[in-house]
Amino acid sequence: MLLAAVEFPPIKNIVEWPDFGAGFNKIGLICAIAFAVPTILFLVAGRRAEMVPRGVQGFAETTVEFIEEQVAKPGIGVGYEPYVPLLVSFFVFIAIGNLFEVIPFFQMPMNARMGPPLVFALVAWAMFIGVGVRHNGAQYFKDVLFPPGVPKALYFLVTPIEFLSTFLVRPFSHAVRLFANMLAGHILLVTFSVLCISLWSLGLVAVILPFTFMGLVVFTAFEIGVSFIQAFVFAILAAVYIGGALHPAH
Amino acid sequence: MPEELTLAELLALGEAEEGEAVEEEAEEEVPNPVLPTGNEILWAAVFFFALWAMMKYVLLPPIQRTRAERAAKISEARDAAGNASADIATAQADYDATINAARSEATSLVDAARAEADADRAEVMAAAEAEVATLRANAETELAEARATAMSALRDDVAAVAVGAASTVVGRDLDASSHRSIVDRILDGGDA
Numbered sequence A: 001m002l003l004a005a006v007e008f009p010p011i012k013n014i015v016e017w018p019d020f021g022a023g024f025n026k027i028g029l030i031c032a033i034a035f036a037v038p039t040i041l042f043l044v045a046g047r048r049a050e051m052v053p054r055g056v057q058g059f060a061e062t063t064v065e066f067i068e069e070q071v072a073k074p075g076i077g078v079g080y081e082p083y084v085p086l087l088v089s090f091f092v093f094i095a096i097g098n099l100f101e102v103i104p105f106f107q108m109p110m111n112a113r114m115g116p117p118l119v120f121a122l123v124a125w126a127m128f129i130g131v132g133v134r135h136n137g138a139q140y141f142k143d144v145l146f147p148p149g150v151p152k153a154l155y156f157l158v159t160p161i162e163f164l165s166t167f168l169v170r171p172f173s174h175a176v177r178l179f180a181n182m183l184a185g186h187i188l189l190v191t192f193s194v195l196c197i198s199l200w201s202l203g204l205v206a207v208i209l210p211f212t213f214m215g216l217v218v219f220t221a222f223e224i225g226v227s228f229i230q231a232f233v234f235a236i237l238a239a240v241y242i243g244g245a246l247h248p249a250h
Numbered sequence B: 001m002p003e004e005l006t007l008a009e010l011l012a013l014g015e016a017e018e019g020e021a022v023e024e025e026a027e028e029e030v031p032n033p034v035l036p037t038g039n040e041i042l043w044a045a046v047f048f049f050a051l052w053a054m055m056k057y058v059l060l061p062p063i064q065r066t067r068a069e070r071a072a073k074i075s076e077a078r079d080a081a082g083n084a085s086a087d088i089a090t091a092q093a094d095y096d097a098t099i100n101a102a103r104s105e106a107t108s109l110v111d112a113a114r115a116e117a118d119a120d121r122a123e124v125m126a127a128a129e130a131e132v133a134t135l136r137a138n139a140e141t142e143l144a145e146a147r148a149t150a151m152s153a154l155r156d157d158v159a160a161v162a163v164g165a166a167s168t169v170v171g172r173d174l175d176a177s178s179h180r181s182i183v184d185r186i187l188d189g190g191d192a
Helices: A011-015 A026-047 A055-076 A081-099 A115-136 A139-145 A152-201 A203-246 B007-017 B020-029 B038-170 B176-187
Strands: none
Touching (some): A026 A055, A026 A081, A026 B038, A055 A081, A055 A203, A055 B038, A081 A115, A081 A203, A081 B038, A115 A139, A115 A152, A115 A203, A115 B038, A139 A152, A152 A203, B038 B176
């Protein structure tokens, strides 16, 4: 009966933020910080570069090496080098933007709004199509739409599917995967936070608070992991798409 | 206002105060949380493209250069270590060859010295044996001469005694020189 008094805030209250001016709201501020933090760190790392990396330089080199070894090489293969800056940008920008889900006073992941993931997905989409055309010309579209080895009679079925999945659905699935995960995590943390506040107000059921609060702590830690995992997943998918366009025969 | 009111109840009270007209207006303005908004797309695009450009032209090149220099240095040090190992192996081989040559030379020197010593010993032994043979021959000659001299003197003495004794027996003087041949024949084992 008492729990019936718990009221979840309207969705508007947890995903929309007022503008500071010129359409610059909390999401814009998080985007600015997600740009500024890696820029400053990598600038410091580059200017104090030493043979034995330490501190910020170690962090920057580890990030770059991680993207090269775990994302670019497995996803793209031979000729991955030109795409490392894009993949590093994807990873650090998305990861830092996601981490604001658990940073006090922000507590809103950048990618719980559809705008940023859509931008990243469209960049990846334009990049892999551009790479495919640049390296393979019109043959790229032929290889994608008419996969070799498929009986010609099946092309009437395979070609529309490939067209839809590769050129239309892929950017949206790429964006929605990131957006939906972060929005779900955000709503999860909001739910546990609201529950904690409500149970705190209802002194009779305060005994439940430790469990609810522990759930909030555990899911906060979980969402920190999700922040990095989603950034990694987005980056490696972009690498796989680019690799598929660069070496369509594979 | 009662103290036991919950946050939710307070929120509900606040909302009730706004009036039905306001609620209807708010319900109409509820945004779709899935649809992107233009301003957020704009700021995300601006800052992401800025970061991408910075990564490509400013941030990553010095880091990549440092990593490449480190990799080259490590490779160089590894090559140097490999060369040092090769040098060590060469030095070890030279050392072994020198040691083996020295051992061979020592062995040949020892063999030569031993052969020379054997030859010298044989020569010395031969000379000593020759000298001993000479000395022995000389001694035998001297002994033979001494024996002959002694035998001659003994013969003379025996002959003189025998002739003297015979002279006493026969009562007259006998010529020793004429009876000497008899005495010699008796001493040589012949009959008188």
